Every structure is written in structure tokens, then in C-alpha cells.
Amino acid sequence: MSKIKIYVPRDSEALALGADEVAAVIALQARQRGIPIELVRNSSRGMFWLEPLVEVATKKGRVAYGPVQPEDVAGLFDVGFHNGGAHKLGLGLTDEIDYLKKQERLTFARMGITDPVSLDDYQAHEGYAGLCKALTLKPTEVVQQVLDSGLRGRGGAAFPAGIKWKTVAAAQAEQKYVVCNADEGDSGTFSDRMTMEGDPYMLIEGMTIAAMATGATRGYIYVRSEYPHAIAALNEAIARATEAGFLGNKDGKGVLGSGQAFHLEVRKGAGSYVCGEETAMLESIEGKRGVVRAKPPIPALKGLFGQPTVINNVITFASVPIILARGAAFYANYGLGRSRGTLPIQIAGNVKHGGLVEKAFGVTLRELMVDYGGGTASGRPIKAVQVGGPLGAYVPEAHWDLPMDYEGWTAVGATVGHGGIVIHDDTADLSRLARYAMEFCAIESCGKCTPCRIGSTRGVETIDRITQGDAQNRPQQVKLLRDLCDTMVNGSLCAMGGMTPFPVLSALNHYPEDFGLSKPDRKAA
């Protein structure tokens, strides 16, 4: 009797919901019942309300059950779930689940399907096709592919990746670096985490392609300390890839015999949000306090240890393998305007069906929150939604039907950022959230500029005076808050101080009643 393949995710959100315990009970029950199984710890499909999502390989395809708790396992075996038997937790064929079926998974194509650290599994699912293709091209042709794909940085600033690569490729230096920004500090985002835990070779492959295209021989992945599972998965994947010759300098012949070495290492952050800012990150990797550097010089010319450095976000690098494997045009065919390709969007907060939804640009917030998200978890009306992390604005309902793209959204004051969407129901108090935005800036400011360091603390105090103080003084305090935000926007070196006013002012403008203001004050906006 051949072994039945059963999949239980090892993604940390699945673990947080009991996946390890479920896996242990499945193994035990199978042994007790004499059913030969092969337990695969796959990555998550990204439907977190269904985690732990257990899958079974059947003749018709993979069949899903979820959310499974340890106490459900015996019942599942009783109905023969290992042969696809019917059960109240049964969800049918995984690929037919609407939430997944409607997506356009290019970057996340393998997510939930493979064993994250298995190189064989990776290669069996188009893994390393991009690097192999890149090695048949000249470095300038690889850069051209990335340029032509229209891929822009997924970490927030949306700068064209190909232009950065071109600059580094053209720079003359003894040593060049490729650095991956895996600091993912934004609340409501987890696509970097999922990638590192669930498909680490995809990131490694993307970085390797960048190294080959630019002539960099060393790379670092800067991962926040809050992600221990991601760090462990990456370290294991790097070791295996190095052993197999996909990384490092095996037999002195470079990556896959290309003649160019690429040594890759994980560096762990230490709980500082601003270290996600690329120059602060470089300082941190160099062993210093994560204080933001003034630009110029740009990191592409003088980056890590003063050398030319490609810096990209996890998802930016992870998008590269498929661009090389299938061609720039294939990727650029998705999206709209100057926003090409797809974005792995994260639906989070008070939401019924939270998870990872990869869609081409052009999708709307309402589709994401309602069609995918299914509304709030509490069942109450959606009151507010913050997009693009702690520095992103609260987007009012008037803009929920705007197709997602960088330019279109910027025009109405919304940020795509890293694609995190945080939903709040009608119990949310937007003055509290605005206060929190200022407070967070005060805690995380690197301290280099006064508007950010001091302004954020003043911001907290001013919001307190608006909400708790004398009503008569309120209009004056509101004016003060607006002036303060102006100063922060205009006088800050980086987006920490420069964008904290976005959530604050959008909260004030769209939810004045939460600040004890009547509607007319809104005109002052």
C-alpha cells in the first residue's frame, strides 16, 4: 500500500492556531490505525481563517479540511478523510476554493503547495527556471528583462527595480552587494514572512539573479527579530542551496558553474521599525545604531560598507524568478497604468476571511474587503481601513472602488505601500488610532530630525488636548495639529516623520466626530 500524502502547514500563523499539535495527532492516529502516511509540512495557502488547513492528496487532486483542531483528527480518520472522505470540515478540492481560484498567483504560485525547504519540490514547480534562464543571458539583458517587466519596489516607495539594478551594474567597484529588506515592520503585512517561511528559495533565487546581473558576490537578508521561523527557514534553505551549488562558490566554479560566486547570509534585526528604512538598515547591518542616512549618495552607488548595493524588498526579489522564467512581457501583461504585474495583498485586522490575496493591480479595496474578506470578523459594519502600514492613510469609503495602482491612489492621498490592508469595525475610535500613529512615531523615530523626534510627542499631546480638553479650545488645537503635521511633512528626512501625518490627518478629516468635532470643522481640511 503506497503512502498517503497529508499536508499540514508550518507557516507561523498556522502554528499560532495549533498546526503542530494537529500534525502530531495525525501522525499518532495514523500509526495507531496502521495507515501508512507521509506527513508533509507545507507552507500556507494564505486562507488563515481556515488554518490549520489539512490537505490530502487524492486521485482527483488535493482535498482540504479546515480549520482542524487536534480533537477533530480522530473523527476525520473515522470518515476516511485520508481517502478524501466527507466531513463537516471538508472544503472540497483546494484549488476549487473560490478565494484561491479567483486570485492571480504568479509570485505566490507555489505557496501552500510545496515543502518550503525541499529543493526537489522547488525545482519540480518551476523553481530555478528563472536563474537558469538568466545564466544564458548577458547581465545587461537580465537587467533589461526586469526593466521591461515594469516591476517596481514592493517595499513601499515603488521605485522601478530595473533602474536600481542598472545603476549598480554600471558602477565600478571591487565589491558589490545585494541586500534584501526583510524588516516587514508594517502592521497588517505578512507577505514577506510567508515568502521566507513558505518559499525561501524563491527569494534566494531572485537575489541570486540580481547578483549575477550586477556583479555582486555577497548578499545579506535583513530579517526582523520578530520572525524567528522565517530566519530558521532561510538559514536551512541557504545551507541546502549552497550545498547544491545554487549559492556560494562550489568547487571554485561559482553559482551553477557560472564562474561568479554569490555568498548569502541572514542578518537579524533587533526590534526597530525605522531599520526598515533602507539606509538605517545598512547602518544596522554594519553594526551601528539604525539612524537614517542623508541621500545622496544613493545606496546603489554607496551602500553597504560604502559599496554599490542593490536593495530590494522580499517581494520585489521574489517577483524576479518568474519574470526571467516566463519573460518580461508575461509579467507586464498584468496590471494597469504604470503599475505592472501583481501584488500579494494582505487582508488583516477585523476581517472574517483574512489572508493573502495575490491580484493584478486594478483590484479595488471593496473587492478585497468584501468579496475576499467577507466583511468584519465581528459582523459589524466596516468603519475604517488603513492601507500601506502605519504610515498609510485611512481610506474613506468614497475611494473604495478606485482600482489599485500607485499613481491613481497617490492622487487621492492613499498609499499602496507594502499592500497591507487593516480593517476596523464601527467600534474603532479614529482619534485613538491617530494618537497611536503619533505615539508609534515617537517610539520608533531614529532621532535625527527634530520635527519627527519632538513633533510626534507634541502630536500626542495635541490630540489629547483635542479629545480631552475644553471644547472651546478645540478649533485652535486642531489648527496646531495641522501646523505640526505640515512641519513634519516638510521637515523630515525620511518617510517616518514625513508620512506619519497621513494616518493622523486622514483620521481627522474623515472622522471629525471621533475628535469631538462637528462636521463644519471638516471644511478646514
Add this chain to the structure above:
Amino acid sequence: MTSNNQVQSTIRRVLDDKRGMPGALLPILHDIQDELGHVPPEAVADIAEALNLSRAEVHGVISYYHHFRTEAPKGAVVQVCRAEACQSCGSEALWEHASKQAKGQNVTLESVYCLGLCATAPSMSINDKPYARVSHARFDHLLAQLKEAA
């Protein structure tokens, strides 16, 4: 309790192991904290000497990063996420509840700003093990388990 000798030998070993790395300071601090639970103040001079830095520089780095602690944590480290996505699912109330429950217990309770589990909030971790959708009852249950294990 780790003895003075053990502390010294750990610091020595980590320094020998990592001092040659480019940008060695953070990896060194991480290794020391991972092994000893904190970065003891007496490590500063040794690290400074090994990396050819001033003590003030080393101290400046340790104090800059929220992750590094200079005192040993009490019992298990319990981190409750208080960032926006968790706030939308009641993390402030959870934080207040946790603060009350943890009082007098052998745990170190800390705020954390996102664990990347934002689709099933509120979240927390105990010694790096993640927990999602944490109700007050679940928190109490986990705390009781910690007590039992102690």
C-alpha cells in the same frame, strides 16, 4: 542561574566566533542574548575591546534597539502585539488584562508591534512561540500552563 564564569566564557566564545565578521556587533549581541537571556553590562567592555570600538558606542547600540535587554528576564517572555491590526481586534483590552494577570507571576510581559499574524488577531508569543486569536480566556489558560510547567 548562570555563574559569573559561565557568563565570561560565553562572551569569550561568542567574540572568538564572530569578531571577524563584517558588521559583527549585532550578531554578537544576538548570540550573547540568545544564550544568556540578556546582554550583561559587564559584556560591554569586552565587546568594545574585541571590535575596537568605544564602550559608549557599544552601549549606544544596545540601548538603541528595543530587542536587547540588559537585565535577565523574569521567567517566560510573553509578548502581546499592540499594533493596528491587533488593536482592531481588541488588543488594548487584552494588554490590560494581561498586565493584570501577569502581576506577581514569574513572567516578563512586553509590548510588541506586529508579529506578522495580523489576519488572525490579536496575537502574542511566549518565548517566540506564536499564538493567534488570543481571547482573555486563552491568555489565562496559557499563563496557567506556564505556571504548571515551572
